[in-house]
Amino acid sequence: MRNSALDPRWHGRLALGLLLAPALLWLGALIILPHVDLAVLSFRERIGPRQYTASLAQYKTFFAEPLYWHVFLRTAAMSVIATFLTLALAFPIAWIIAKLARGRAGSLLFIICLIPFWVSETVRTLGWMILLRESGVLPAMLVKLGLTAMPVELLYRDATILVGLVYTSLLFMVVPLVSSLESLDNSLIEAAYDLGAGGFAILRRIVIPHAAPGITAGCIVVFMLTLGNYLTPTLLGGKNSQWFTEQIYTQFITRFNWEQGAAFGFLLLGLSTALVMMGLRISGQRFGDVMRRT
Amino acid sequence: MIPSLPRPLWLRGATAAYLIAFLAFLFLPLAVVAVFAFNNAPYPAPPWHGFTLDWFLGNAAQGRIGLFADSELLGSIWTSCIVAVGVTALSALVGMTNAFLIERGQFRGKQVLSILMLAPLVIPGVILGISILAFASRIADFADDSFGLELDFLRPGLPLVVLGQFSYIATIATLTISARLRRFDRTLEEAALNLGASKAAVFRTILLPYLRPALLGSAAISFLMSFADFNTTLMLVGADTPLTVMMYGRMREGATPVLNAVSLFLMLGSAVLALTLLRRSRSPRMKSAR
Numbered sequence: 001m002r003n004s005a006l007d008p009r010w011h012g013r014l015a016l017g018l019l020l021a022p023a024l025l026w027l028g029a030l031i032i033l034p035h036v037d038l039a040v041l042s043f044r045e046r047i048g049p050r051q052y053t054a055s056l057a058q059y060k061t062f063f064a065e066p067l068y069w070h071v072f073l074r075t076a077a078m079s080v081i082a083t084f085l086t087l088a089l090a091f092p093i094a095w096i097i098a099k100l101a102r103g104r105a106g107s108l109l110f111i112i113c114l115i116p117f118w119v120s121e122t123v124r125t126l127g128w129m130i131l132l133r134e135s136g137v138l139p140a141m142l143v144k145l146g147l148t149a150m151p152v153e154l155l156y157r158d159a160t161i162l163v164g165l166v167y168t169s170l171l172f173m174v175v176p177l178v179s180s181l182e183s184l185d186n187s188l189i190e191a192a193y194d195l196g197a198g199g200f201a202i203l204r205r206i207v208i209p210h211a212a213p214g215i216t217a218g219c220i221v222v223f224m225l226t227l228g229n230y231l232t233p234t235l236l237g238g239k240n241s242q243w244f245t246e247q248i249y250t251q252f253i254t255r256f257n258w259e260q261g262a263a264f265g266f267l268l269l270g271l272s273t274a275l276v277m278m279g280l281r282i283s284g285q286r287f288g289d290v291m292r293r294t
Numbered sequence: 295m296i297p298s299l300p301r302p303l304w305l306r307g308a309t310a311a312y313l314i315a316f317l318a319f320l321f322l323p324l325a326v327v328a329v330f331a332f333n334n335a336p337y338p339a340p341p342w343h344g345f346t347l348d349w350f351l352g353n354a355a356q357g358r359i360g361l362f363a364d365s366e367l368l369g370s371i372w373t374s375c376i377v378a379v380g381v382t383a384l385s386a387l388v389g390m391t392n393a394f395l396i397e398r399g400q401f402r403g404k405q406v407l408s409i410l411m412l413a414p415l416v417i418p419g420v421i422l423g424i425s426i427l428a429f430a431s432r433i434a435d436f437a438d439d440s441f442g443l444e445l446d447f448l449r450p451g452l453p454l455v456v457l458g459q460f461s462y463i464a465t466i467a468t469l470t471i472s473a474r475l476r477r478f479d480r481t482l483e484e485a486a487l488n489l490g491a492s493k494a495a496v497f498r499t500i501l502l503p504y505l506r507p508a509l510l511g512s513a514a515i516s517f518l519m520s521f522a523d524f525n526t527t528l529m530l531v532g533a534d535t536p537l538t539v540m541m542y543g544r545m546r547e548g549a550t551p552v553l554n555a556v557s558l559f560l561m562l563g564s565a566v567l568a569l570t571l572l573r574r575s576r577s578p579r580m581k582s583a584r
Binding site: 016018019020022023026027030031033034035037038041089092093096099100102111112113114115116118119120121122123124125126127128129130131133135136137140167170186189190193224227228229230231234235245248249252253258261262265268269272273276 | 296297298299309312313316317319320321322323324325326327330337338339340341387388391392394395399401407410411413414416417418419420421422424425426427428429430432457458460461464518521522524525528529537538541542545546553554557560561564565567568572
């Protein structure tokens with residue numbers, strides 16, 4: 001013990017090395033190397049049993065086969081729509097929590113809003129299936145109210161997938177919105193009002209610029225989670241879901257075509273990264289700050 | 295608008311209506327899951343046929359297999375618990391070393407490393423799953439071809455599921471623990487060292503108790519996230535099926551209310567965990583969220 005303490009510099013290096021090892025092992029063996037491997041996989045083609053050659057064939061297939069890129073674009077578009085719907089739905093609630101509710105009521109409401117998200121997505125999706133399927137609660141209610149003659153199937157529609165995605169994402173929007181709205185000084189709003197600004201002008205020129213970091217953070221996280229979601233689209237959309245993660249699963253697990261699956265994975269990762277970068281560029285945010293906010 | 299400004303009556307009414315509708319939207323799916331766990335019918339669907347505990351207590355002899363007789367389902371809960379314990383332990387350990395590394399360490403490339411640590415959160419879970427699956431298989435194939443070694447833990451199965459979930463849950467643990475470590479008053483540590491305490495004693499008697507809320511909080515979050523993970527698990531799962539994957543399979547086939555019964559327990563479990571955490575509201579995650 002005394003010996004190693006003699007040279008404090010050596011001691012410090014040892015400590016640093018011991019702290020660095022788990023981090024490097026984690027990031028190296030579970031994040032960086034697997035992704036390099038995935039890239040290598042996606043750029044090769046099988047030409048015989050256990051024989052491969054470098055090629056762009058997997059990416060060519062993606063563009064040549066309309067089904068693949070249709071599903072890809074559809075997933076992207078639906079994710080963008082889901083993100084904006086989540087923002088529209090979460091903003092008033094965040095406003096109520098941060099600005100309207102007084103004292104303990106605000107924190108209580110906030111906790112109430114968080115509760116459903118402690119339960120796993122599987123359970124929440126089960127709830128939506130019981131509510132929406134043809135023999136489910138809502139179709140039965142519609143019949144009882146006389147709005148429809150027969151129970152209608154509410155599952156397996158695009159709108160259903162959106163409802164499920166928005167529901168799953170709400171928490172990740174509400175949390176950053178509340179924290180960015182709470183830091184907004186009320187006297188700024190009062191000043192704008194005294195100077196004659198209407199509600200819309202206050203929202204556009206004071207509230208939104210101030211909350212922009214929170215809005216960006218929420219949108220980025222929600223978009224990524226939606227894009228990468230598998231459970232909600234496949235269960236609520238059934239065969240009509242056509243979600244891109246499903247294609248990846250099919251290639252990887254069902255067809256055992258890992259090269260194609262890897263290429264699909266990279267395309268999804270590329271899309272996700274590109275839109276995140278775009279979001280950051282538009283709002284002038286830094287990645288680290290955004291992630292720490294959520 | 296804010297309370298100090300005049301709000302027209304219609305706006306107040308609309309706000310209240312919106313709040314009620316929003317809360318209904320939040321809790322309706324959970325409520326129906328809970329209610330239909332007690333419906334005396336073979337499917338979780340209306341109409342209401344009366345109250346029963348069959349979906350908890352029933353057994354094959356009665357024609358209805360309740361949760362406590364469903365060994366497949368109980369087994370998957372156990373599998374999920376084992377995985378979650380593994381992920382929680384690994385994440386807490388690595389989260390703590392990472393926190394000290396980022397908050398205390400001085401080395402070149404620290405900025406890059408701390409950004410890299412956030413990366414797992416922006417990679418879709420499905421892709422984390424397939425990349426780890428492909429990489430692990432490559433190593434296992436290599437070991438098999440070159441040395442005739444059978445590295446079974448690198449084939450789809452629980453060890454890979456643990457590693458897959460850990461790969462991104464570690465980031466969350468790191469963020470939670472380092473947020474607390476950042477606010478630590480270092481003069482306390484210096485005082486203890488001046489008074490002759492060894493570094494180990496300082497760590498044990500000052501730092502560790504200070505970090506305890508963050509460690510417990512991140513452990514609870516890691517456990518819940520691991521229990522709820524689906525995307526990464528689906529790609530790495532082998533013969534033993536964790537609960538989420540098992541439930542998913544049954545939901546596709548149209549399951550009996552036994553799934554509602556198990557969901558009810560999941561809800562109660564997470565509610566208890568959430569409330570205990572909020573009670574000790576020193577949890578830094580919640581604080582930073584407010």
